[in-house]
Amino acid sequence: MNQFRFEHPEYLYLLFILPALVVLYYISYRMKKKALQEYGEMSIISQLMPFASFNRPIYKFSILLLAFAFLIIAIAGPQFGSKLRKIKRKGVEIVIALDVSNSMLAQDIQPNRLESAKRAISKMVDNLNNDKIGLIVFAGEAYTQLPITTDYSSAKLFLSGINTDIVPVQGTAIGAAINLASKSFTPESEASKAIIVITDGENHEDDAVAAAKAALEQGIVVHTIAMGLPKGAPIPVKGKSGQFRQDENGNVVISKLDEKMLAEIAEAGGGNMIKANNTTTGLNALFKEINKMDKTELEQRIYSAYDEKFQYFIAIVLFLILIEYLILDRKNRHLKDIHLFSK
Structure with a gap:
C-alpha cells in the first residue's frame, strides 16, 4: 500500500480562495443579467440575440475553477511513497x-x-x-x-x-x-x-x-x-x-x-x-x-523514496483549459441546433 503525502501542504490553504471566486462570479453574473433585464423581457432579448448563450460562461467559469483547484494541488506537491523499505535499528x-x-x-x-x-x-x-x-x-x-x-x-x-x-x-x-x-x-x-x-x-x-x-x-x-x-x-x-x-x-x-x-x-x-x-x-x-x-532488532517500514505526481495534475489542468477554450461564449452558427448546452 502506497503512502500519499503533500510535500508543501501549506499551499492547500489556497483552496479557500475558490468559494470567494464563486461568490464574486455570482455577483457579477447577477449584475449583468439585471442590466440586460433593463432593456426588456429576457424572452424577447433572447430572440434578438439568437447566438448568445447565457449559460456557457457559467460552464467556462466552472471548468476554469476546477482547473485552478487542480493547479493548487499540483503546487502542493502530491507524492506517493512507492518504495517501501524495511530497516533494522538497534x-x-x-x-x-x-x-x-x-x-x-x-x-x-x-x-x-x-x-x-x-x-x-x-x-x-x-x-x-x-x-x-x-x-x-x-x-x-x-x-x-x-x-x-x-x-x-x-x-x-x-x-x-x-x-x-x-x-x-x-x-x-x-x-x-x-x-x-x-x-x-x-x-x-x-x-x-x-x-x-x-x-x-x-x-x-x-x-x-x-x-x-x-x-x-x-x-x-x-x-x-x-x-x-x-x-x-x-x-x-x-x-x-x-x-x-x-x-x-x-x-x-x-x-x-x-x-x-x-x-x-x-x-x-x-x-x-x-x-x-x-x-x-x-x-x-x-x-x-x-x-x-x-x-x-526493531523492524520499521519506511517509505524511503517519494515519487512526484504533480505532473498528472498539471496534465488535468491543461486538458481543462483546452476544454474551456473550445467552448465558445456564443453559439456556433452551424451548430446552434445541437443543444449540447441549454440556453
Missing part, C-alpha cells in the same frame, strides 16, 4: 534520575556535584544514536523533567535548566525516582531499558532497594553513579559566597557520599555502581556497558 531506552537536592552543590567534585553530573549527561547525549532518553529530577519528591524521546536537542535544553530549586521539597527520595522512571519507558517497547540514578545517596528517605528490585522484575536494569568523595564537603549557601549550611548547633554540615547504599541499589537492580571523581563521572563508561546489553 537502540536502548535510558532514563536518567538526577538528584537535585542541596547536597549536590557540594564541591568535592568540581565545580560541584550537580554541574559535573549535568556536563557528563550532556556529553553522553552527544553520543546517543537511535537511543531514547528520558530525564527525571528528584530531591524529596520526583518529577519528570523530560519524557523519553529521541529529540536530543530538547534533552540538552531541558538539562541546562536544571538546578536545586526545581524541586521544592528537599530530601533524597531515590525510591520514588526509580518508581517514576520505571513508568517512563515506551509501553510495549522491545528495546532494552536502563535507569541511571545519579546521586550522592545522602539522607535517602524511602526503600530504594525495593524499588530497584521491582524495576529489575520488569526487565529494567538500575545503575547508580555515586556523585561525591568519601571525605565529603560542605554545602554552599546559594547566593552567599563563602557561606556554608549549618546544623541547628551552628556546625558546618559536611555532605558525605553514601557509597554502601548506592552499591546495594545497583546490586538489587542488576546493574553497576560507579564512583565519580574529579577526573570522570563514569557516565560514558556506564553508557558503553549499557550498549552491550542485548538489543532487540
